[in-house]
Amino acid sequence: MSTKGTHIPDWLQVPFAGITPAPSQTKGQDLFPTGNWRSIRPVYRDKMPPCNNACGTNEKIQGYLDLVKRGKYLDAYALIKEDMPFPSVTGRVCYHPCEQACNRGQHDEAISIRAVERFLGDLGQALPKDVVVAGPPTGKTVAVVGSGPAGHSAAYQLARLGYSVTILEKSPKAGGLNRGGIPDWVLPQHVLDREIERLVELGVTIQTNTEVGKDVTWDALKNNYDACVLAVGLTEPNSVRADGEDKGGVHYGLPFLRDIGMGTSTVKLGPRVAVIGGGNTAIDCAREAFRQGAQEVTMITVESNTQEMPCVPEDLHDMLEEGVELMHGFAMTAVRGNGTVDALELHPARFTGAINASPIAVNREVAGVNFPVDQVIIAVGQHPSLQWLPAEFKNERGTIAVDAFGRLGNTNFFAAGDIVQIGSGQPLMVVNAVGDGKRVAFNVDRVLRGERLEPRAIPIDVITDLKRMNMTYFPHFPRVAQEMLQAASRRRTQDEVIQAYSEEQAVEEANRCFSCGTCNACDNCYLVCPEPCIVRPERSNGLYKILVDYCKGCRVCIEECPTGCLEGVPELDFDTGVVRMDTAFAITQGLHGRQAKELRELPNLPAKDIENWR
Amino acid sequence: MSYTELTVWTRGIIMDKEGRDIVNSVAAAGRLEGKFAQAMENYVDNPDRTNAPTRKYCRLSDSEIENALTYENEHPSIVVLVEQTMVKGWDYMRGMPPGGTLVINTHYTPDYMLRFVPGPERLAQLVCVDAAKLAEHKWLYYRLGELGLDRLSTEGAAERSKAIAPDIAAPLIAAVVKTTGIVKMETIEPMIANKAAFRAALDELHVLPLGQAVA
Numbered sequence: 088m089s090t091k092g093t094h095i096p097d098w099l100q101v102p103f104a105g106i107t108p109a110p111s112q113t114k115g116q117d118l119f120p121t122g123n124w125r126s127i128r129p130v131y132r133d134k135m136p137p138c139n140n141a142c143g144t145n146e147k148i149q150g151y152l153d154l155v156k157r158g159k160y161l162d163a164y165a166l167i168k169e170d171m172p173f174p175s176v177t178g179r180v181c182y183h184p185c186e187q188a189c190n191r192g193q194h195d196e197a198i199s200i201r202a203v204e205r206f207l208g209d210l211g212q213a214l215p216k217d218v219v220v221a222g223p224p225t226g227k228t229v230a231v232v233g234s235g236p237a238g239h240s241a242a243y244q245l246a247r248l249g250y251s252v253t254i255l256e257k258s259p260k261a262g263g264l265n266r267g268g269i270p271d272w273v274l275p276q277h278v279l280d281r282e283i284e285r286l287v288e289l290g291v292t293i294q295t296n297t298e299v300g301k302d303v304t305w306d307a308l309k310n311n312y313d314a315c316v317l318a319v320g321l322t323e324p325n326s327v328r329a330d331g332e333d334k335g336g337v338h339y340g341l342p343f344l345r346d347i348g349m350g351t352s353t354v355k356l357g358p359r360v361a362v363i364g365g366g367n368t369a370i371d372c373a374r375e376a377f378r379q380g381a382q383e384v385t386m387i388t389v390e391s392n393t394q395e396m397p398c399v400p401e402d403l404h405d406m407l408e409e410g411v412e413l414m415h416g417f418a419m420t421a422v423r424g425n426g427t428v429d430a431l432e433l434h435p436a437r438f439t440g441a442i443n444a445s446p447i448a449v450n451r452e453v454a455g456v457n458f459p460v461d462q463v464i465i466a467v468g469q470h471p472s473l474q475w476l477p478a479e480f481k482n483e484r485g486t487i488a489v490d491a492f493g494r495l496g497n498t499n500f501f502a503a504g505d506i507v508q509i510g511s512g513q514p515l516m517v518v519n520a521v522g523d524g525k526r527v528a529f530n531v532d533r534v535l536r537g538e539r540l541e542p543r544a545i546p547i548d549v550i551t552d553l554k555r556m557n558m559t560y561f562p563h564f565p566r567v568a569q570e571m572l573q574a575a576s577r578r579r580t581q582d583e584v585i586q587a588y589s590e591e592q593a594v595e596e597a598n599r600c601f602s603c604g605t606c607n608a609c610d611n612c613y614l615v616c617p618e619p620c621i622v623r624p625e626r627s628n629g630l631y632k633i634l635v636d637y638c639k640g641c642r643v644c645i646e647e648c649p650t651g652c653l654e655g656v657p658e659l660d661f662d663t664g665v666v667r668m669d670t671a672f673a674i675t676q677g678l679h680g681r682q683a684k685e686l687r688e689l690p691n692l693p694a695k696d697i698e699n700w701r
Numbered sequence: 702m703s704y705t706e707l708t709v710w711t712r713g714i715i716m717d718k719e720g721r722d723i724v725n726s727v728a729a730a731g732r733l734e735g736k737f738a739q740a741m742e743n744y745v746d747n748p749d750r751t752n753a754p755t756r757k758y759c760r761l762s763d764s765e766i767e768n769a770l771t772y773e774n775e776h777p778s779i780v781v782l783v784e785q786t787m788v789k790g791w792d793y794m795r796g797m798p799p800g801g802t803l804v805i806n807t808h809y810t811p812d813y814m815l816r817f818v819p820g821p822e823r824l825a826q827l828v829c830v831d832a833a834k835l836a837e838h839k840w841l842y843y844r845l846g847e848l849g850l851d852r853l854s855t856e857g858a859a860e861r862s863k864a865i866a867p868d869i870a871a872p873l874i875a876a877v878v879k880t881t882g883i884v885k886m887e888t889i890e891p892m893i894a895n896k897a898a899f900r901a902a903l904d905e906l907h908v909l910p911l912g913q914a915v916a
Contacts, residue, residue: 123790124712124752639752658786659809662816 121618125640127655129612129633134549134604134651138200141188143513144170144240144522148185148200149605153628155203155597164211165218167204171521172243173282175212176265178205179274179585181518182367182399190553190603196566199588199596206593212281221290222249227535230255230312232299235263236517237504238318239286240524241531245316246289248532253312254291257298260349264320264505265517267345268368270375271581276348300475314499314531317487318524321469321505321515327363329432330421332465336428340368340466344375357461358382361431362411363419365389365396369466370403373411376464377578385412385460387419389436389447405584408574417456418449422463430459471506484510492540493527499534503527551604555651560611567596606631606652612644704762705883708777710793713746713753716783718862722870723781724759727877730889731761739766743773754791761883778916779881781873782806788817800825800916804876806832806869811909825913828880830906832872836898864894871895872902879903881915 138148147166154163167174181201189197211217227250231242234256242252260266261283265274287293297303299319308315324339326332338354340362346352360381362373365388376384386406390396392415393403407413418436423429432455438445471486480495482488486509487495487502494501504520513519533540549555570586571577577584588596606629613621613631620637621644623630645653707727711720724740731738739760742748748755758774760766776796782788785807794803801823805814811827818827866874871893878886879902893899 123754123787126752126784126786658789659807659813659817 121639122634122636125635125638126658127640127642128635128658128661129638129640129642129645129653130656131606131629131631131652132654133606133629134551134555136603136605137188137190137550137552138185138198138603140550141184142170142522143184143516143518143520144525146170146185146204149600149602151207152198152200152203152597152600153602153605153607155207155593156600158594160207160210161218164207164214167207168211168217168219170525171204171518172240172286173208173265173279174204175208175278176274176282177518177521178202178208179278179583180265180269182514182516184514184518190551190556190601191599193553194558194561194601195563198600199566199569202567202569202588203593203597206588206590209587212278217285217288219243219247219285219289221246224251225249225535227251227313228253228311229531229535230308230315231318232308232315233257233263233318233320233504234261234283234293235318235320235504235520236265237320237520237524237527238263238316239265239283240521241316241318241503241528242291242524243286243289244525244528245531246286246291248528250532250535252291254286254293255297255299255303256293256295258345258349259295261293261295262348263318264520267348268341268371270344270347270371270378272374272378272577272584273371275583305475305477308500309498314501314535316524316527316531317495317500317502317506318504318520319471319473319506320520321471321509323470323472324465325468325470327419327465327467329419331424332422334422334424334428335426336424336462337422338462338464340364340372340464341469343372343464343466344368347375347379354379354462356381359460359462360384361419361458361460361463362386362466363463364466364468365398366466366468367398367402368468369464370398370406372464372466374406374409374578376462377409377411378581381462383412384410385414385458387414387417387431387433387458389416389418389438391416391437405571405574409578410574414458418447419463419465420449420451420455423457428460428463430457431463432456433458469505471509473506486510491542492530493523494530494534494540499531501527501531549604551651555654556601556603557647557649557651560609560649561601564599566599567592602650602652604651607650609649611647611649612653615643615647617641617643704764704766705760705779705881706774706777707759707761707779707781707877707883708774708793709757709759709781709783710787710791711755711757711783712751712787713748713755714751716869717748717755719783719866719868719870719873720755720757720781722866723783723874723877724757726865726870726874726889726892727884728759728761729892730884733888734884737762737764737766739769741772745773754787778802779877779883780804781877783869783873785809785814788814792819794818794820794823797823798916799823800913802826802828802877802881802915804828804830804873804880806830806873808834811907815909822912824911825915826880826911827909828876828906829909830872830876830902832869832876832898832902835872835901835905836869836895865892866899867894869898871898872905875899875902876906879906880908 136149139145151163151166171177178201183201185200186197191197229245229250229252231238231252231254234254242254245252262279265279324341356376356379360376362369373384373386388396416435417433419431420434421432423432434449434451434455436447436449439448480488487506489495489502489507493503503523505515508515530540572584608626608628610626618637620634622632642655645655709720709723728738728740741758743756746755776798778798778801780793781804783806785805788805803824807829808831811829814829815821815827878884878889
């Protein structure tokens with residue numbers, strides 16, 4: 088080999104052509120940059136993990152699981168609190184779209200993200216002081232109507248931004264659907280109370296027993312506050328339009344649960360109870376019915392099988408375990424009885440469209456089934472009650488007309504939660520309402536600061552899927568199961584059914600996370616690089632660097648990256664990184680015959696001149 | 702009397718043959734036209750390393766070549782880069798007399814590639830041709846990154862080495878011959894195996910004329 092064309096520093100001058108300093112020699116590598124062999128360049132680029140993307144409020148799930156892995160629970164809790172005001176609540180009630188999206192679900196079993204979230208939420212509840220503080224005061228006031236998930240989330244984010252927030256709640260206790268729609272054996276009241284305390288600690292004022300349209304008028308909202316977020320939710324239960332639905336013994340799902348949650352229930356259930364509907368509220372009602380004294384509970388759905396029911400499969404499974412019977416393909420057409428319920432009349436029915444919200448076709452040509460019951464609970468969805476809302480802000484669906492930013496026309500009124508999401512295709516779930524509340528709060532902030540509202544820039548370009556990742560590095564581990572009370576014992580008590588993770592269990596479960604598309608400092612690239620051209624100051628997420636002067640673009644690190652964070656980008660897409668080298672190795676420019684002239688004459692020189700030949 | 706040097710920059714192992722096909726076919730066509738011609742490879746570069754930069758040389762002259770035993774082109778007026786990334790790597794413009802031609806196999810435009818060229822003031826034209834696409838090459842050159850996965854196989858290598866310019870060399874030869882006229886089209890075309898790509902390239906060249914007149 089020669090070193091033609093390469094600038095050779097004095098300290099590396101060698102007496103004979105063909106002697107190449109070894110790259111391991113001190114600074115020897117400076118002589119031969121091999122980066123110009125490369126046609127693609129490895130680049131660390133964190134991508135969107137599917138869980139974060141699927142979450143209704145885009146919690147940084149991969150981020151907090153990674154922190155839990157490393158034992159940094161408080162950091163993890165602080166990270167979760169950026170998007171989620173009450174992780175202890177969603178850690179219990181969330182329908183976890185993140186777990187459905189989890190890539191690990193295609194490998195063995197999805198990560199139990201909700202259980203880890205609950206672990207962090209309970210940790211946060213135990214802290215004497217919350218990690219979140221109110222922002223520097225802006226001097227502006229915002230009213231939030233409703234203290235359910237959307238209202239809570241909006242108030243929380245606005246308080247963090249420094250606004251003076253007042254929540255107006257029509258019930259005697261704050262909590263909205265979190266309190267009134269979710270039974271105690273899923274979400275104990277003291278957990279929710281603590282989260283609402285946290286909100287008050289943040290400086291939010293909560294006025295209970297204050298109903299818009301009765302205690303506060305629209306104009307009062309407009310005049311007394313700089314902005315207002317309407318998160319009133321869907322309060323009125325839907326009817327099934329059956330004959331005799333006004334009889335005693337006919338209950339509606341959400342008011343039934345709400346009265347129990349608020350402690351104002353006077354319902355005494357008989358031994359036989361029927362529940363109409365196949366959704367999550369219907370399931371909660373059926374399970375609550377056992378706890379309220381029912382002996383036999385039958386759920387009557389129009390859906391022809393369990394797969395079609397619009398509910399969380401785990402909850403359905405737990406419900407069946409507790410002994411609820413299912414009757415598919417029937418609609419209630421009449422309530423029979425003299426003043427109270429004696430029996431229901433059922434007719435075969437089906438949905439006319441593909442989705443559960445489509446009209447129901449009832450086959451009245453066959454004789455109705457007489458189904459004897461003592462009470463019936465109807466849980467077929469809710470609709471809003473908006474008599475107080477000026478007509479100009481109502482839309483054709485009977486809900487609030489908002490623009491893409493949740494804003495009512497050009498006013499400082501905004502709306503969030505189920506009230507705007509119904510009919511939008513979004514599932515009406517707690518976490519979606521929280522996400523909506525969060526986004527609307529940021530929009531309120533922009534309007535009050537006089538900035539323009541702009542469509543949310545979605546920073547998602549790639550959602551990491553398994554094809555981008557290297558599964559060789561992930562052995563199969565089963566999911567850490569959450570302990571549950573036995574079906575026979577739990578169906579008579581208000582005790583929490585699903586038990587919390589211990590610290591060890593939470594860490595073990597977080598350790599199963601793939602960190603899809605995100606650098607988690609596994610050091611794999613650092614170890615597999617055949618050249619020493621991946622460097623890091625310390626072992627930490629995203630601190631790896633590539634010495635492009637020496638990277639040959641062999642792709643080993645990219646292929647071996649377990650999480651798919653590393654990707655190959657064509658070298659020509661970069662303006663930088665030009666490594667000019669004349670040619671491989673030659674001492675001087677020009678031809679070999681000429682170049683070696685000094686060397687050819689070298690043997691003729693006296694010995695002392697050979698030592699100092701230059 | 703005219704004397705022209707053509708230097709091809711290519712990468713070891715993976716596209717070594719393409720570089721060799723270009724210089725060999727141009728030299729052979731030159732001889733058919735009655736010129737003195739020479740084609741050789743540079744072994745100083747250690748070309749038997751995957752991806753390593755290697756050079757192939759060709760010389761055409763009306764009179765006998767005097768420096769026939771000099772194994773490098775000192776003043777190439779035509780330079781071909783068989784792989785686009787090489788534009789960033791070396792001083793391939795070294796020794797080029799004014800009025801030179803640079804041909805690059807790339808899907809980028811000449812305007813984009815010009816920023817990487819050292820000493821572009823010597824160029825008469827910058828020619829970009831998407832040879833990998835024109836030759837309908839399966840994956841070897843177009844998705845270079847996957848090479849590391851499949852370089853153990855020599856399937857089809859014997860058949861490939863018999864034919865002249867069966868792959869991406871054909872459009873590159875077309876680009877060289879059309880833009881410089883170093884040999885006549887009708888002399889070289891019968892040698893080329895992939896005639897479809899050769900002809901397609903004649904219409905698909907992106908030529909950026911620059912300051913100098915073609916030498």
